[in-house]
Amino acid sequence: MTTNITRLPRVVIVGAGFGGLRAARALRNAPVEVIVIDKNNHHLFQPLLYQVATAGLSPADISAPIRSILKKQKNTTVLLAEVTGVDTEKQVVHTADQDISYDYLIVATGATHSYFGHDEWGEFAPGLKSIPDATYLRRQILLAFEAAEMESDPARQRELMTFVLVGAGPTGVEMAGAIAELAHKALARDFRNIDPRLARVILVEAMPRIMPVFPEKLANKVAKALTNLGVEVKTNSAVEKIDRDGVVIAGEHIPVQNVIWTAGVAASPAAKWLGAETDRAGRAKVQSDLSLPGHSNVFVVGDTALFLQENGKPLPGIAPVAMQEGDYVGARISQLAAGRTPEKSFQYKSKGNLATVGRSFGIADFGWLRLSGFVGWVLWLAVHIFFLIGFRNRAVVMFQWAWAYLTFQRSARLITFPSAHSLKRRELVEELV
Amino acid sequence: MTTNITRLPRVVIVGAGFGGLRAARALRNAPVEVIVIDKNNHHLFQPLLYQVATAGLSPADISAPIRSILKKQKNTTVLLAEVTGVDTEKQVVHTADQDISYDYLIVATGATHSYFGHDEWGEFAPGLKSIPDATYLRRQILLAFEAAEMESDPARQRELMTFVLVGAGPTGVEMAGAIAELAHKALARDFRNIDPRLARVILVEAMPRIMPVFPEKLANKVAKALTNLGVEVKTNSAVEKIDRDGVVIAGEHIPVQNVIWTAGVAASPAAKWLGAETDRAGRAKVQSDLSLPGHSNVFVVGDTALFLQENGKPLPGIAPVAMQEGDYVGARISQLAAGRTPEKSFQYKSKGNLATVGRSFGIADFGWLRLSGFVGWVLWLAVHIFFLIGFRNRAVVMFQWAWAYLTFQRSARLITFPSAHSLKRRELVEELV
Numbered sequence: 124m125t126t127n128i129t130r131l132p133r134v135v136i137v138g139a140g141f142g143g144l145r146a147a148r149a150l151r152n153a154p155v156e157v158i159v160i161d162k163n164n165h166h167l168f169q170p171l172l173y174q175v176a177t178a179g180l181s182p183a184d185i186s187a188p189i190r191s192i193l194k195k196q197k198n199t200t201v202l203l204a205e206v207t208g209v210d211t212e213k214q215v216v217h218t219a220d221q222d223i224s225y226d227y228l229i230v231a232t233g234a235t236h237s238y239f240g241h242d243e244w245g246e247f248a249p250g251l252k253s254i255p256d257a258t259y260l261r262r263q264i265l266l267a268f269e270a271a272e273m274e275s276d277p278a279r280q281r282e283l284m285t286f287v288l289v290g291a292g293p294t295g296v297e298m299a300g301a302i303a304e305l306a307h308k309a310l311a312r313d314f315r316n317i318d319p320r321l322a323r324v325i326l327v328e329a330m331p332r333i334m335p336v337f338p339e340k341l342a343n344k345v346a347k348a349l350t351n352l353g354v355e356v357k358t359n360s361a362v363e364k365i366d367r368d369g370v371v372i373a374g375e376h377i378p379v380q381n382v383i384w385t386a387g388v389a390a391s392p393a394a395k396w397l398g399a400e401t402d403r404a405g406r407a408k409v410q411s412d413l414s415l416p417g418h419s420n421v422f423v424v425g426d427t428a429l430f431l432q433e434n435g436k437p438l439p440g441i442a443p444v445a446m447q448e449g450d451y452v453g454a455r456i457s458q459l460a461a462g463r464t465p466e467k468s469f470q471y472k473s474k475g476n477l478a479t480v481g482r483s484f485g486i487a488d489f490g491w492l493r494l495s496g497f498v499g500w501v502l503w504l505a506v507h508i509f510f511l512i513g514f515r516n517r518a519v520v521m522f523q524w525a526w527a528y529l530t531f532q533r534s535a536r537l538i539t540f541p542s543a544h545s546l547k548r549r550e551l552v553e554e555l556v
Numbered sequence: 557m558t559t560n561i562t563r564l565p566r567v568v569i570v571g572a573g574f575g576g577l578r579a580a581r582a583l584r585n586a587p588v589e590v591i592v593i594d595k596n597n598h599h600l601f602q603p604l605l606y607q608v609a610t611a612g613l614s615p616a617d618i619s620a621p622i623r624s625i626l627k628k629q630k631n632t633t634v635l636l637a638e639v640t641g642v643d644t645e646k647q648v649v650h651t652a653d654q655d656i657s658y659d660y661l662i663v664a665t666g667a668t669h670s671y672f673g674h675d676e677w678g679e680f681a682p683g684l685k686s687i688p689d690a691t692y693l694r695r696q697i698l699l700a701f702e703a704a705e706m707e708s709d710p711a712r713q714r715e716l717m718t719f720v721l722v723g724a725g726p727t728g729v730e731m732a733g734a735i736a737e738l739a740h741k742a743l744a745r746d747f748r749n750i751d752p753r754l755a756r757v758i759l760v761e762a763m764p765r766i767m768p769v770f771p772e773k774l775a776n777k778v779a780k781a782l783t784n785l786g787v788e789v790k791t792n793s794a795v796e797k798i799d800r801d802g803v804v805i806a807g808e809h810i811p812v813q814n815v816i817w818t819a820g821v822a823a824s825p826a827a828k829w830l831g832a833e834t835d836r837a838g839r840a841k842v843q844s845d846l847s848l849p850g851h852s853n854v855f856v857v858g859d860t861a862l863f864l865q866e867n868g869k870p871l872p873g874i875a876p877v878a879m880q881e882g883d884y885v886g887a888r889i890s891q892l893a894a895g896r897t898p899e900k901s902f903q904y905k906s907k908g909n910l911a912t913v914g915r916s917f918g919i920a921d922f923g924w925l926r927l928s929g930f931v932g933w934v935l936w937l938a939v940h941i942f943f944l945i946g947f948r949n950r951a952v953v954m955f956q957w958a959w960a961y962l963t964f965q966r967s968a969r970l971i972t973f974p975s976a977h978s979l980k981r982r983e984l985v986e987e988l989v
Contacts, residue, residue: 164970181617183969184614191969194746201746202706254970255972258972273636273637312627522952535616536624537615537616537619538636539687
């Protein structure tokens with residue numbers, strides 16, 4: 124590897140999500156050597172992952188190879204490897220095959236889903252964080268209708284055509300809307316023995332209302348839009364049990380084969396590597412410059428970081444926060460490396476929140492301005508397409524959406540299984556890397 | 557299922573490839589009930605599968621859900637199921653969960669790859685027939701460069717950056733060209749420790765020349781085009797051994813980690829179900845009306861059928877043959893069902909052969925006219941896009957190609973593994989269906 128080919132200070136960035144990539148970009152002209160480590164070869168545009176899970180987009184439409192994103196950045200090397208730990212004393216990052224030393228470390232490893240201590244639910248209520256998660260969910264959702272088509276027992280058919288989403292944050296809301304549309308529009312006339320329009324989509328939330336990050340008025344409009352799409356919204360409804368037979372919600376048992384976990388988020392294990400102080404969600408508590416207490420050369424950004432604002436509230440785990448934190452840390456390290464006095468402490472500037480429900484309804488909250496309905500949706504569309512990395516993806520996605528909007532059809536209705544062959548060779552593959 | 561909801565004669569079509577779909581279409585106005593059975597939910601545009609394997613297209617770009625293709629065809633039901641056998645006495649098709657009776661049977665189950673009795677080679681030389689095959693190969697090819705990037709031993713690096721394709725038919729040729737371009741163009745500047753332009757792509761053929769279906773003059777032009785792309789073409793070179801360490805070709809051992817099988821094709825086991833007489837490739841010998849000797853209501857089309865022409869030569873296993881056979885059998889059954897005297901025996905009308913090598917070189921053979929070079933490539937492009945099912949896919953693919961052509965970039969450079977979760981739940985899934 125690139126060990127000792129240079130005497131420049133080395134910045135190791137773990138994770139090429141929104142935070143990690145922004146930090147790398149901010150370092151492109153700095154007098155440092157940058158190593159970006161990710162366990163995937165691609166950057167993933169998380170906010171649109173639910174569209175892959177609901178057969179609207181292909182995985183490649185929302186991904187871009189990390190190497191090509193950074194290929195023109197001569198001071199930067201990309202490494203496909205899984206980080207297993209960090210030694211802050213020796214200033215070394217451990218991976219399966221090698222140790223990589225650093226002068227500055229940026230941890231941007233994101234989050235995973237948490238079952239609030241009920242990991243046994245995981246088997247029956249998969250979450251949505253990665254592309255394999257998304258193609259797996261896509262397969263499950265499409266297979267449910269296939270199974271219902273072949274089922275003669277009406278009760279069992281209903282069971283197969285019921286979808287429960289646990290957690291009414293943005294992902295749960297957008298996913299529920301997309302599944303309802305898939306069932307009620309795209310699949311409507313494709314079957315002979317079932318009517319997909321009878322599919323039930325239930326969105327469950329333990330809190331009194333959905334979309335806590337949005338003002339109540341907007342959230343209520345979203346709830347109304349969901350109802351119009353045929354989604355049943357159940358607030359104040361905690362999930363008590365999930366197993367092979369279905370779910371128990373606020374005492375009521377619902378027989379269902381398709382439960383999707385859109386609730387709890389937990390930070391990656393990174394905080395443990397660092398021996399950092401964390402909150403319940405496992406996020407590492409950082410100082411006003413996003414560095415770790417006692418380690419001025421170790422920074423944590425994005426969903427892995429717990430950054431407390433003046434008002435004592437932590438910043439939410441959303442893309443804009445990760446991006447601004449990445450920009451800040453990148454800039455700060457550039458200044459330190461160049462011997463300049465670094466920026467003042469990090470300040471998050473909210474550019475507003477957006478969400479969408481199915482086709483043509485969206486909400487936008489800029490504090491001073493709140494929009495909903497078609498104009499909110501157009502705004503959502505514009506912003507998401509703008510931030511999609513790489514012109515090509517933008518254009519393809521825009522085309523797919525235009526097409527879906529005009530025809531109600533879905534472009535990626537694929538049921539595929541990992542080939543037996545592929546599984547057989549899997550160890551061999553992992554040996555290779 | 558749809559058993560006994562109608563008294564119309566029932567036509568069961570096994571396989572929704574080119575042959576099966578064409579047969580179903582030809583029956584859309586016939587006084588029959590049609591049941592199309594496929595083990596996948598999507599029709600696959602096989603001729604472009606190599607583009608998925610080489611990161612040019614996404615799986616969804618070359619697939620369309622069988623249900624939506626046939627949704628307007630009211631006399632037709634689509635069934636997602638794997639056929640396990642046929643009872644020609646009882647006139648019943650067996651699937652995992654049920655038996656389906658037929659009055660007419662059309663077997664269009666296609667082909668798989670054959671290792672000429674060396675099945676142990678399969679583990680080290682995967683073939684390309686399905687979407688899982690293609691995404692698996694895509695992962696292997698991209699991982700090879702990632703592994704080389706992390707390798708310090710130059711010999712091992714060369715080994716990882718060598719690709720051997722066994723069999724120089726259309727798939728082998730098109731795949732070799734695509735891999736060479738991927739390595740020499742798209743990946744050229746993405747790595748820091750390796751130069752992908754040094755990758756070796758070796759196309760091996762046991763016969764004296766490549767592309768046997770084409771006239772020698774055109775085939776030689778293809779060989780030249782491949783050489784210009786940096787592909788090493790070895791004819792008269794039989795493969796003697798394939799294992800973990802590499803391949804032995806005509807006595808010479810080549811250490812290589814990436815061997816791709818583009819040679820032997822064997823018909824699906826359908827012929828065995830039917831107890832039919834077969835050739836070495838396992839294709840069922842059919843009569844001049846594509847029916848099975850002794851079973852005038854059982855037809856075999858496409859790669860599964862062995863149809864001997866007047867000159868005693870069998871028709872090749874290519875899409876146009878399967879399509880025309882499907883059209884013919886569909887029409888014939890319509891006529892029989894309507895009590896009309898059926899068509900005369902099947903006649904294949906060759907519309908010409910096309911092939912392409914990388915960007916902007918193609919060949920076309922219409923017998924009376926032979927083209928090569930850029931005009932051949934444009935023709936190839938036009939024909940393939942025209943035949944891609946569904947306007948949307950056509951447009952997306954056209955766009956991706958235009959983009960790739962202008963930028964040399966690949967749009968689907970994704971390395972994904974089946975999620976452990978997905979594997980854990982796989983039995984559950986299969987239970988469901």
